[in-house]
Amino acid sequence: MPVSAQAIRHEYLRHNKKFPHVWCPGCGNGIVMAALLRAIYRIGLNKDEVVLASGIGCSGRMPTYLDFNTLHATHGRALTFATGVKLANPALHVVVIMGDGDATAIGGNHFIHAARRNLNLTAIIINNSIYGMTGGQYSPTTPFGAQSTTSVYGHIEHAFSIAELAMTAGAAFVARSTVYHAELLDNLIELGIQKQGFSVIEVISNCHVQYGRRNQLGDAVEMLKGFKKDTVTVARAAKLSPEELEGTATIGVLADRQLPISTEEYEKVRQRAGKGKGKV
Amino acid sequence: MISDPLNKRQLLQGNEAIAHGALAAGCRFFAGYPITPASEISELLSILLPRVDGTFIQMEDEIASMGAIIGASLAGVKSMTATSGPGFALMQENIGYACAAEVPCVVVDVMRGGPSTGLPTSPSQGDVQMARWGTHGDHPIIVLAVSSVNDCFTLTVKAFNLSERFRVPVIILSDEIVAHTRECVQLPEPSELHILNRLRPSVPPDWYKPYEGDNRGVPAMAAFGDGYRHHVTGLVHDEMGFPTEKPHEILNFQQRLTQKITRGFPEIMMTKGYLLSDAEVCVIAYGSVARSAMRAVEEARQQGIRAGMLQLITLFPFPRSQVVPVLKQCRAVLVPEMNMGQISREVQRVNQNYCAVVKHNRVDGQFITPDELFARLIKL
Numbered sequence: 061m062p063v064s065a066q067a068i069r070h071e072y073l074r075h076n077k078k079f080p081h082v083w084c085p086g087c088g089n090g091i092v093m094a095a096l097l098r099a100i101y102r103i104g105l106n107k108d109e110v111v112l113a114s115g116i117g118c119s120g121r122m123p124t125y126l127d128f129n130t131l132h133a134t135h136g137r138a139l140t141f142a143t144g145v146k147l148a149n150p151a152l153h154v155v156v157i158m159g160d161g162d163a164t165a166i167g168g169n170h171f172i173h174a175a176r177r178n179l180n181l182t183a184i185i186i187n188n189s190i191y192g193m194t195g196g197q198y199s200p201t202t203p204f205g206a207q208s209t210t211s212v213y214g215h216i217e218h219a220f221s222i223a224e225l226a227m228t229a230g231a232a233f234v235a236r237s238t239v240y241h242a243e244l245l246d247n248l249i250e251l252g253i254q255k256q257g258f259s260v261i262e263v264i265s266n267c268h269v270q271y272g273r274r275n276q277l278g279d280a281v282e283m284l285k286g287f288k289k290d291t292v293t294v295a296r297a298a299k300l301s302p303e304e305l306e307g308t309a310t311i312g313v314l315a316d317r318q319l320p321i322s323t324e325e326y327e328k329v330r331q332r333a334g335k336g337k338g339k340v
Numbered sequence: 341m342i343s344d345p346l347n348k349r350q351l352l353q354g355n356e357a358i359a360h361g362a363l364a365a366g367c368r369f370f371a372g373y374p375i376t377p378a379s380e381i382s383e384l385l386s387i388l389l390p391r392v393d394g395t396f397i398q399m400e401d402e403i404a405s406m407g408a409i410i411g412a413s414l415a416g417v418k419s420m421t422a423t424s425g426p427g428f429a430l431m432q433e434n435i436g437y438a439c440a441a442e443v444p445c446v447v448v449d450v451m452r453g454g455p456s457t458g459l460p461t462s463p464s465q466g467d468v469q470m471a472r473w474g475t476h477g478d479h480p481i482i483v484l485a486v487s488s489v490n491d492c493f494t495l496t497v498k499a500f501n502l503s504e505r506f507r508v509p510v511i512i513l514s515d516e517i518v519a520h521t522r523e524c525v526q527l528p529e530p531s532e533l534h535i536l537n538r539l540r541p542s543v544p545p546d547w548y549k550p551y552e553g554d555n556r557g558v559p560a561m562a563a564f565g566d567g568y569r570h571h572v573t574g575l576v577h578d579e580m581g582f583p584t585e586k587p588h589e590i591l592n593f594q595q596r597l598t599q600k601i602t603r604g605f606p607e608i609m610m611t612k613g614y615l616l617s618d619a620e621v622c623v624i625a626y627g628s629v630a631r632s633a634m635r636a637v638e639e640a641r642q643q644g645i646r647a648g649m650l651q652l653i654t655l656f657p658f659p660r661s662q663v664v665p666v667l668k669q670c671r672a673v674l675v676p677e678m679n680m681g682q683i684s685r686e687v688q689r690v691n692q693n694y695c696a697v698v699k700h701n702r703v704d705g706q707f708i709t710p711d712e713l714f715a716r717l718i719k720l
Binding site: 074076077107108109111113123124127128129130131132133134137139140141142143144145146147148149151152169170173326329330332333334335336337 | 414
C-alpha cells in the first residue's frame with residue numbers, strides 16, 4: 061500500500077498546531093519523527109489509542125506536533141508517567157520519546173527499572189551525545205575526550221552504551237539504528253511497537269550545531285555520512301573481531317526475548333486477590 | 341484490618357483509614373515507595389486495590405511514584421501516593437507538573453521530624469510550608485490536615501472530591517501520631533458518601549479546548565483514549581494545551597490557575613470550632629496537636645477560663661475568613677505546633693493587631709501534651 065509522505069504527514073501532524081517546530085535545520089529529530097509516523101501508519105494504529113509521551117529537551121517537543129494523545133512530561137520522568145498511563149489503561153499503545161540525557165542521566169533510574177518491570181511500552185531514545193537544547197553540555201553518552209561546553213579541556217568520563225544498558229536491565233526488545241538508516245529505523249520502530257514487552261530503540265542522531273561543530277564532525281550531512289561509515293549490521297558484526305568492531309556501533313535487533321508482561325501478571329494478581337468476589 | 345471495612349465499628353490505624361477512604365472515594369491506582377511512617381498505606385492498598393480491579397505499584401522512588409499517579413490520572417483513573425518528608429521533597433517536581441497541567445491526584449505526607457532524614461520516626465508538623473510552597477513558581481494547591489482516624493477516612497474522601505472538582509493536587513498532611521494511633525471508628529456506608537468526579541467534555545472532539553476554564557475556571561478533562569487527542573505539558577500553555585510565550589496567554593494561564601481556587605474558597609476552606617461562642621482565649625491548632633488542644637481547653641474551662649479552639653482542617657488556602665473572626669473576638673490566641681512556627685506565621689499574617697498571637701513550638705521529637713498547653717492557656 062504505497063502512500064505519499066504528504067499523506068502520512070497530513071494524517072498524523074496536528075492541524076491545529078502552528079509550525080515551525082523548534083528543531084534546528086538538519087536535526088535528526090525530524091527523521092525519527094517521520095520514521096515513527098511511518099511505523100504507526102504501517103501497523104495501522106488508531107490515533108485515539110496511541111499515547112506519545114516525552115521528557116524534556118529537543119526530543120521532548122516531538123509529541124506537541126503529532127495528533128495523538130500527547131504527554132510532555134518532566135525531565136527524565138516520561139517513563140514514570142507512561143507507566144501510570146499504561147497500567148491505568150493497558151489498551152493504549154504507549155510510545156515514549158527520550159533523549160540521551162533525559163533517558164540515561166536524570167532518568168537513568170527510571171529507565172533501568174522500566175526495563176526490569178517489562179510493561180508493554182516502546183521507548184525510543186534519540187542519542188545525539190550532547191545536551192543540545194541547553195547549549196551543548198556533556199551527557200552520559202558523550203565520548204571520552206570529546207569537546208562540549210562543560211568539557212572544553214576534553215571529556216574525562218566514559219560513555220554509556222544505551223542499548224547494552226537496556227539489555228542488561230532486562231528489556232524484552234532492544235534495537236539500534238541511526239538517523240542515516242531511516243528505512244531500518246522504520247522497521248525497528250514497527251517491531252518495537254508490536255513487541256509484547258518493554259522495547260527500546262536507540263537512534264544515534266546528529267546534533268551538528270552543539271556537538272558536531274565542537275568536535276570537527278562537519279555539518280548534518282557529514283555527520284550522517286559518518287553514521288553510515290561507523291556502523292555495522294548485527295549480521296556483519298557477528299563475523300568481526302572485537303578489535304575490528306572498535307569504534308563502530310552495531311545496528312539492527314540486538315535482543316528479542318519473551319518475558320512475562322507486567323500488566324498480564326498483574327491481572328493474575330487481581331484474580332489471586334479475589335477480584336469481583338464482592339469482598340474489599 | 342482487611343475484611344469488610346465498611347458499615348461496622350472497627351479498630352483502625354490512621355494509615356489504614358486513609359487507604360479505606362481512598363477506595364471509598366474511587367481511587368483505583370496507587371504508586372508508592374516504602375517509607376516510615378507511611379508504609380502501611382501502601383501495604384494495605386497493595387492488598388485491597390487488586391480486589392476492586394484497581395492497580396497498586398511500588399515504584400523505584402518517590403519521583404517515579406508521583407509521575408505514575410499523574411499518568412494514571414491522565415488515563416482517567418483516580419490516583420494517590422503516600423510518603424513522608426524525604427519522599428515528599430522528591431515529589432515536589434512532579435507535584436508542580438500536576439499543578440500546571442491540572443491533573444487531579446492526592447498526595448499523603450505522613451510527617452516525621454526533619455530536615456533531611458531527620459527523625460525516623462518521631463512526630464512532627466515540619467512539612468506544612470513545604471506542602472504549600474515545595475514546588476517552584478506560583479501555583480495553586482490544597483492542603484488538608486488530619487487529626488484523628490475518623491478524619492483520615494473522611495478527609496481522604498474530601499481530598500479526592502476537591503482534587504476532582506478543581507483539577508488540582510490535594511495534599512493530606514498526617515503525622516506519625518495520627519498515622520499509628522488506633523481508634524474505634526464507624527465508617528460510613530458507601531451510599532452515605534458524596535463522591536465527586538471530574539467534569540468530562542461533552543463537546544465533540546474538534547470543539548474541545550482542553551484548558552479553557554468553565555465559569556469556575558476549571559476545564560473539562562478528557563482521559564487519554566476517550567477520542568479527545570489533546571496535548572498535556574508542564575510548559576505554560578494556551579487553551580489548546582500548546583506551549584505559549586505570548587504574554588496575554590501566559591497571564592491567562594497564571595490567573596486562571598489561581599482564580600479557580602480563589603473562587604472555590606467557600607468549598608475548600610474547612611475549620612472546626614470548639615467552645616468558641618464566648619471564648620476570650622483560643623487555641624488555633626491542626627493535626628494531632630488539635631487533640632491535645634481540645635483537652636487543654638476543656639481543663640481550662642473547668643478552671644473558669646473562657647477558652648475555645650479553632651481546628652484548622654484546610655491549611656492552604658489559609659482559611660483567613662474563619663480565622664479572622666476568632667482573632668477579633670479573643671484577647672489572645674495560642675498556636676501550638678510541632679515545628680518552629682509554620683502556621684503561626686500565617687495567623688500573624690492575617691492578624692491586623694486584633695489580638696496577641698502566642699506561639700508554642702516543639703521540635704524535640706515529642707508530642708505536645710494537653711498539660712503543657714493548659715499551662716500556656718491559663719497564662720494567656
